[in-house]
Amino acid sequence: MPKKGYHHGNLRQALVDAALQLIEVRGPMGFTLSEAAKQAGVTPAAVYRHFDGREALIAEAAEQGYAIFADLMDYAYQSGQPSALKAFEATGRAYLAFARKYPGHYIAMFESGISINRSPELSQVANRANAVLEKAATDLSQHIPEDKRPPASMFSAHIWAMSHGVVELFARNSPGRASPFPPEDLLETGIGIYLRGLGLVQPDD
Amino acid sequence: MPKKGYHHGNLRQALVDAALQLIEVRGPMGFTLSEAAKQAGVTPAAVYRHFDGREALIAEAAEQGYAIFADLMDYAYQSGQPSALKAFEATGRAYLAFARKYPGHYIAMFESGISINRSPELSQVANRANAVLEKAATDLSQHIPEDKRPPASMFSAHIWAMSHGVVELFARNSPGRASPFPPEDLLETGIGIYLRGLGLVQPDD
């Protein structure tokens, strides 16, 4: 974060980065605009040159998070092609990998309390992320006999819920609530059992 | 909340109740000691007659929540006996029912950031709640062939994760993130598919 004198050069992004780090360390509500400004080497008032206020800064952090998230999910999905099953499993892993690698973004997105409908840009990029998971679920559900096929959106909601639950309960440093299993294993086996329940993987695999 | 004059009568519990309501409305960090005191009809300083401070008040709310939670889970478990399957499914439903009926407690327990190891009493009652779910999982896993039986604690972690995920993503009023399905249905079907994956319910059920 080199300060080049009076003018910063790239303050906007420096503020977002500072916010992300603070959100990660202090929690979604422990984040303060003033501290983010200080960390970027700037007066709190300077923030207002780039953002409408505290909330707008968090929203930008979340928006960038959703963009990374969507890219990651999409990459995972592509990497599993042409197997619908492999693609689906890869997106599941990508979810947890994202939460681990970008905890600040993850918190801004899911725990900061900002509404997804705050701005058109935000809701658009959030929907893009969601669409990847739903696409993977739709592909996969083609392999289930039509009459016992659950709606793909339900299917993806199940996986999303389990992934999110694993992250929140076991992958965050919630003191004293550590699982006896690595979160990655927990999610992998959980999704495996779920898919077997759908008849998508063989009982003896 | 009748104030009986100078002495309140049951201020301690009134403060906990006020805290719960505020936590529910304002979020885990939006809660303030001063506001809870005001809502209980009392000076902020009066809180210190009953609690060591802000955190202790939240911890008490969480502790009461865990106690209710454990009772509810236990009741559900008992109500399903002697069928291990029915007992297990009932505990799953009880999880969501608790989150819906006691949102303030739920948030204090899982989203306020207080550590479960803050006090022996807290960790004890939290473990009691957890133990019920694990017991139900253990019972049920007896019906799985021994060689392909996952550890019961993994099993219960899966269900816990999915339940928690459904609550956080779809049962809370996260604006714009509403599921197209009622959370209860989502959890019911999700657990159903998972149990089928374990070979515990028949494919044609």
Place this chain on the structure above:
DNA sequence: TGTACATCAGTGAACGCGCGTTCACTGATGTAC
């Protein structure tokens, strides 16, 4: 039953603090001539 007194729950004023936000300003940058 009535009085004296110990207990202790709640008061109210005060504290220092950091917050988000505003405002008139200043000084670095880059462009026009």
Place this chain on the structure above:
DNA sequence: TGTACATCAGTGAACGCGCGTTCACTGATGTAC
């Protein structure tokens, strides 16, 4: 290349606010005699 000037990113002082916490106090309660 050098100068004048417009632009605008960041300053720094100030604001009002509500927070958690402390303290010496007061007055209601309930018990001993």
